[in-house]
Amino acid sequence: MHNIELVVFDMAGTVVNENNVVYKTVQKAINKKGYHFSLDFVLVHGAGKEKHQAIKDILKANSDSISEPSEPIFEDFKRLLDESYHNLKVTSFEGVEEVLAQLKSQHIKIALNTGYNRAIAELLLQKMNWKKGEQYDALVTADDVLEGRPHPAMISKAMEILEVSDASKVLKAGDSIIDIEEGKNAHCGVTIGVTTGAHSAAQLKSAEPTYVLNSLVGLTNYIKG
Numbered sequence: 001m002h003n004i005e006l007v008v009f010d011m012a013g014t015v016v017n018e019n020n021v022v023y024k025t026v027q028k029a030i031n032k033k034g035y036h037f038s039l040d041f042v043l044v045h046g047a048g049k050e051k052h053q054a055i056k057d058i059l060k061a062n063s064d065s066i067s068e069p070s071e072p073i074f075e076d077f078k079r080l081l082d083e084s085y086h087n088l089k090v091t092s093f094e095g096v097e098e099v100l101a102q103l104k105s106q107h108i109k110i111a112l113n114t115g116y117n118r119a120i121a122e123l124l125l126q127k128m129n130w131k132k133g134e135q136y137d138a139l140v141t142a143d144d145v146l147e148g149r150p151h152p153a154m155i156s157k158a159m160e161i162l163e164v165s166d167a168s169k170v171l172k173a174g175d176s177i178i179d180i181e182e183g184k185n186a187h188c189g190v191t192i193g194v195t196t197g198a199h200s201a202a203q204l205k206s207a208e209p210t211y212v213l214n215s216l217v218g219l220t221n222y223i224k225g
Contacts, residue, residue, distance in 0.1 A: 002171070002190050004108055004223040006164040008155050008183075009136075010048065010174035011114040013197020015096045015216070016124050021084050022116070023047065023198070026054060029077035035065055047198035048178035050115045050148035051077065081120070090127040093196055095217035100135050102220045111138040111158035118143045138162050149178045152186030159186075171223060173216065175199060180207035190223070 009015045012022060020039070027042045037058065045061045046054030052074045059065045059073075103110055114121050118141040130136065138161045145153035155172060164170060171190040172183030175197025183191035184207075193204030193212045204212045211222065 001224045002222060003169055004171045004190065005166070005169040006109045006111060006159065006162055007103055007171045007173065007219075007223075008111045008113055008158050008188075010176070010179045010197075011112050011116065011121060011124060013047075013175035014173060014179070014194055015092055015100075015112070016090060016128065017093050017196070018088060018090050018124065020197070021088060022051070022081065022120075025081045025084055026051065026058070026077055029073050029080055030055065030058060030065075032076065033065075033068060033073065035062070037062070043176075043198045044203075048115055048149050048174060048176035048182075050142040051117075053148050054115070085120070085123060088127070090124055092128055092130075093216065095215065097135065099216050099219050106220070106224065108223070109138075109162045109164065110136045111140060111162060112136050113140040113154040113158060115142050115148060117141055150181035150185055152182055155182060155186035155188065173219070175204075177203060177207045180204065180209045183209075192219070192222075 012018050023042050026046060027037055027039050030037055042058055045058045055073050056070045059068050059070060100110060121141045138158050140154045140157045142148055145157055147153040167187040168189035170188045172188045173192040173194060175194050176199050180191045180193050191209040193209045194216055195201050195214050201212050
């Protein structure tokens with residue numbers, strides 16, 4: 001078991017089940033320009049990133065779209081996402097709230113981080129009725145740092161807010177390769193890939209996390225406070 005003081009969870013695909021609506025919206029916004037990117041392609045090149053950067057990287061990954069301006073697509077994406085989220089049902093994955101309660105009972109701090117902007121992240125939390133101080137202790141979004149994943153800035157910010165100084169006692173969990181890379185760049189003691197979101201077990205294993213799990217249920221079996 002690992003001695004952990006802070007767990008940093010990615011949001012969508014890790015603790016938040018929003019049925020990949022964000023990446024489906026990225027796909028829709030780009031393909032409105034006449035492209036035919038699959039959702040898998042969008043996830044491979046964009047998952048876990050700040051969303052404007054995700055759009056840039058998806059375009060860059062295809063030689064036919066490399067010169068396409070990203071700004072109009074990003075603006076359209078934001079409009080489409082607002083429409084999608086208006087009536088979207090958002091839940092946590094089964095068992096996640098119990099895991100958070102177990103961590104709390106062990107006096108382990110919980111941070112959420114995300115490539116979303118703060119407005120979207122807070123909307124997701126509101127739809128799930130999650131509150132700071134109950135399910136989580138800190139929220140760090142793409143708006144709060146200058147560098148997006150895989151740069152460790154969001155994890156460093158969470159550590160600063162929650163007064164955790166030893167990165168070896170931090171666990172990062174996420175559903176994408178870039179989450180694992182972020183955790184490693186922050187020198188987290190444990191990195192976990194979970195297969196509930198963007199990437200498969202094989203894809204996650206390619207980033208060499210400490211563990212790959214099919215679910216966050218049972219996470220506390222690996223750690224102690």
